[in-house]
Amino acid sequence: MGELKLMKGNEAIAEAAIRAGVDAYFGYPITPQSEIMEYLASEQPEKRTGMVLLQAESEVAAINMVYGAASTGKKAMTSSSSPGISLKMEGISYLAGAELPCLIVNVVRGGPGLGTIQPSQADYFQAVKGGGHGDYRLIVLAPASVQEMADFVGLGFDLAFKYRNPVMILSDGVIGQMMEKVEFGEQQPRRTKFDEPWMLTGKTPDRPHRIVTSLDLEAVQMEKHNLDLQAKYKTIRENEVRFEEIACDDADYIMVAYGSSARICQKTVKLARESGHKLGLLRPITLYPFPSERISQLADKVKGFLSVEMSSGQMVEDVMLAVNGKVKVGHYGRYGGVIHSPEQVLCGFEEFLSK
Amino acid sequence: MELKDIIKPENLVYKRTECLTDKVLSYCPGCGHGTAHRLVMETIEELGIQSETIGVASVGCSVLSYDFMDVDMTGAAHGRATAVATGIKRCNPEKYVFTYQGDGDLAAIGTAETIHACNRGENITIIFINNGIYGMTGGQMAPTTLLGMKSSTTPYGRESALMGNPIKITELVAQLPGTYFVTRQSVHTPANVRKAKKAIMKAFDNQKLKKGLSFVEIVSNCNSGWKMTPVTANKWMEDNMFPFYPLGDIKVDGELVKK
Ligand SMILES: Cc1ncc(C[n+]2csc(CCOP(=O)(O)OP(=O)(O)O)c2C)c(N)n1
Numbered sequence: 084m085g086e087l088k089l090m091k092g093n094e095a096i097a098e099a100a101i102r103a104g105v106d107a108y109f110g111y112p113i114t115p116q117s118e119i120m121e122y123l124a125s126e127q128p129e130k131r132t133g134m135v136l137l138q139a140e141s142e143v144a145a146i147n148m149v150y151g152a153a154s155t156g157k158k159a160m161t162s163s164s165s166p167g168i169s170l171k172m173e174g175i176s177y178l179a180g181a182e183l184p185c186l187i188v189n190v191v192r193g194g195p196g197l198g199t200i201q202p203s204q205a206d207y208f209q210a211v212k213g214g215g216h217g218d219y220r221l222i223v224l225a226p227a228s229v230q231e232m233a234d235f236v237g238l239g240f241d242l243a244f245k246y247r248n249p250v251m252i253l254s255d256g257v258i259g260q261m262m263e264k265v266e267f268g269e270q271q272p273r274r275t276k277f278d279e280p281w282m283l284t285g286k287t288p289d290r291p292h293r294i295v296t297s298l299d300l301e302a303v304q305m306e307k308h309n310l311d312l313q314a315k316y317k318t319i320r321e322n323e324v325r326f327e328e329i330a331c332d333d334a335d336y337i338m339v340a341y342g343s344s345a346r347i348c349q350k351t352v353k354l355a356r357e358s359g360h361k362l363g364l365l366r367p368i369t370l371y372p373f374p375s376e377r378i379s380q381l382a383d384k385v386k387g388f389l390s391v392e393m394s395s396g397q398m399v400e401d402v403m404l405a406v407n408g409k410v411k412v413g414h415y416g417r418y419g420g421v422i423h424s425p426e427q428v429l430c431g432f433e434e435f436l437s438k
Numbered sequence: 439m440e441l442k443d444i445i446k447p448e449n450l451v452y453k454r455t456e457c458l459t460d461k462v463l464s465y466c467p468g469c470g471h472g473t474a475h476r477l478v479m480e481t482i483e484e485l486g487i488q489s490e491t492i493g494v495a496s497v498g499c500s501v502l503s504y505d506f507m508d509v510d511m512t513g514a515a516h517g518r519a520t521a522v523a524t525g526i527k528r529c530n531p532e533k534y535v536f537t538y539q540g541d542g543d544l545a546a547i548g549t550a551e552t553i554h555a556c557n558r559g560e561n562i563t564i565i566f567i568n569n570g571i572y573g574m575t576g577g578q579m580a581p582t583t584l585l586g587m588k589s590s591t592t593p594y595g596r597e598s599a600l601m602g603n604p605i606k607i608t609e610l611v612a613q614l615p616g617t618y619f620v621t622r623q624s625v626h627t628p629a630n631v632r633k634a635k636k637a638i639m640k641a642f643d644n645q646k647l648k649k650g651l652s653f654v655e656i657v658s659n660c661n662s663g664w665k666m667t668p669v670t671a672n673k674w675m676e677d678n679m680f681p682f683y684p685l686g687d688i689k690v691d692g693e694l695v696k697k
C-alpha cells in the first residue's frame with residue numbers, strides 16, 4: 084500500500100505531479116485552483132525531483148511554455164480555471180496541431196465571462212468539442228474524487244505520450260477544494276531518455292534537423308495531416324473509453340453524470356431506489372472519448388436517460404447522439420456556480436418521468 | 439580561362455554556411471531576413487553548437503525559418519516565441535535557445551511575453567528583425583512604423599494622435615535588470631554585416647554566462663511592404679529608420695551604455 088494523506092483535490096494533483104516525475108509546471112493564479120501552484124511552490128519540487136516550476140505572466144504565456152517544454156519531449160503541465168482556460172485555447176490548438184503531449188487541468192468555475200468562483204461544469208463543450216480553432220480533440224478525463232485527481236495525472240501523461248496528444252483533466256471547484264483521503268504511489272523517476280524522433284534534442288550529424296510545427300502552407304498536405312489526426316482520434320475512441328456503472332443492471336432509467344455531479348447522483352440513486360424507482364447511474368470517466376457505444380447498448384433496455392450536469396445542458400447533446408432517438412433523454416442541473424443537491428436531482432428526475 | 443577552370447575547391451572564397459539547409463529562401467530579393475538568417479547560422483557553426491541549439495521561429499515572413507536553419511526548431515504561435523523559448527530553456531538549461539521574431543510578433547501581439555522573458559532574465563538570445571511593417575500579411579502598420587510612414591492600414595501616413603507612436607521596445611527592454619546585452623544593428627552593408635555578426639556572436643556566447651537575456655535588434659528593410667526597390671529601400675532606411683532607431687550597443691555586460 085502507498086502513502087495515505089488527507090488533502091484537497093488541488094493539492095493532490097500537485098503532489099501527484101511531483102511523484103509522477105513531471106518535468107515542468109507553468110501556471111498563472113486563478114481561483115479555485117491556485118492551491119496547485121502554491122502547493123508545488125511549498126514543496127520545492129526543484130529539490131525533490133528537479134521539476135521546473137514557473138509562475139508565468141499569463142495563461143497565454145504558461146501554455147506556450149508548456150508547448151516549448153513539450154517540444155523537447157519533457158512532461159509539462161499547466162492548470163487553470165475557466166477564464167484562464169479560454170486564454171489557453173490558442174496554445175492548446177497549436178499543441179494539438181503539432182501533436183505534442185501535455186497535461187492541462189481545468190478546475191471549472193461558473194461563467195460566462197468572469198462569472199463566479201463557485202464550481203460549475205459549463206466548460207464541457209470547450210473541453211470536448213474543440214474550444215480552440217481547427218479540427219482537433221483533446222483526451223478529457225473527469226475525476227470524481229480526490230483520489231482520481233491524483234491518479235489522473237499519471238494516467239493523463241501516459242495517454243498524452245501514447246497518442247502524442249494534449250490531455251485535459253476536467254475537474255471543478257468541488258473536487259478541487261474538497262478534502263479526502265488519497266493514496267499515493269512511489270516516486271517515479273523523471274524521464275532521462277529523449278529518443279523519439281519528434282523530440283527536439285539538438286541536430287546531430289547522424290540525422291536531419293527536426294521541426295515541431297502545426298503549419299503547412301500546402302492545403303493538400305494539411306488535409307493529409309488532418310486525416311492522420313482523425314485516424315488517431317478514431318484509435319483513441321476505440322481504445323480509451325472509460326466509465327463506471329452504478330446500479331445499471333436492473334435500471335429502468337439511467338442518469339449520466341460526471342465529476343462532482345456524479346458524486347451527487349450516487350446519493351440520488353439511493354434516494355430514488357428507497358422511493359421505488361429503479362434508477363441507475365452511468366459515470367463517464369473519459370468525456371472524450373465519450374462512452375457512446377455503452378449508452379447506445381443501454382438504450383436498448385432502459386426507458387430513458389437523464390443527463391445531470393452543473394450546466395444548462397451540454398453533455399446531454401452527446402447522450403442524445405448516443406441514444407439516437409431510441410428512448411427519451413432529458414437534462415437536469417443547477418448552474419452558474421450553484422450545485423444541485425441529491426434531493427433536487429430526484430425532483431428533477433420525477434419531473435422528467437412525468438413529461 | 440574557362441568557367442570550369444575557375445570553379446575548383448582551391449579557388450573557393452565564399453560558400454553556404456553549413457548550418458543553412460539547401461532550401462531556397464522564401465524571402466523577396468534584397469530582403470534583410472536572408473542575411474540575418476545567415477549570420478545566426480554562421481555563428482552557430484563557428485561556435486560549434488549545432489547539436490546543442492534549439493531555435494524558435496515566429497509568425498511573420500520568417501515563419502518558415504525552420505526550413506532554412508539547419509538546427510532543431512519549433513514554430514511558435516504569433517507573439518509567443520519567448521514563452522516557448524522559456525519553456526525549452528528552463529527544461530534544457532544546457533541548450534542554446536534562440537528566438538527569431540519580427541516587430542509585429544515581438545512588439546505588438548507578443549509584447550507581454552517579450553517584456554516578461556526579458557524581465558526574468560531568461561538565458562536565451564532574441565533576434566529581433568525590425569522592418570517597421572507587417573511584411574507577411576501585406577504591409578500593414580506595425581508597432582514600429584514611423585510617424586508619417588505609409589502602410590496599407592495607414593495609407594495617408596501614421597498619425598500619432600490616431601495610431602500612437604512607434605515603439606522603441608529595444609530601449610525599453612534595456613531598462614530591465616534581466617537583460618544582459620541589448621544592441622541594435624543592421625545588415626544592409628558589408629561593414630554593418632560584420633558588426634551585426636559580432637553582436638550575434640556575443641549574444642550566443644553570453645548564454646554560457648547565465649547572466650541574463652541577450653537581445654539583438656536588426657533594423658531591416660521590407661522593400662515589398664515599403665513598395666521600393668531594394669536599393670532605395672536601404673537608402674530610405676538610412677535616412678528615416680536610423681535617426682529614430684539609432685544603431686549601436688544599448689546595454690553591454692548588464693550595464694547601460696552611456697551616450
Ligand atoms: C493570432 C494571429 N493574429 C494574426 C496573424 C496574422 N499575421 C501573420 S504574420 C503577421 C504580422 C507579422 O509581422 P512581423 O512580425 O513584423 O514580421 P514580418 O512579416 O514583417 O517579417 C500577422 C498579423 C496570425 N498569424 N496569428
Ligand code: SF4
Pocket residue numbers: 464465466468469470471499569573574659660661662663
Ligand atoms: S515582404 Fe518584406 S519582410 Fe517579407 S520577405 Fe518580402 S521584403 Fe522581406
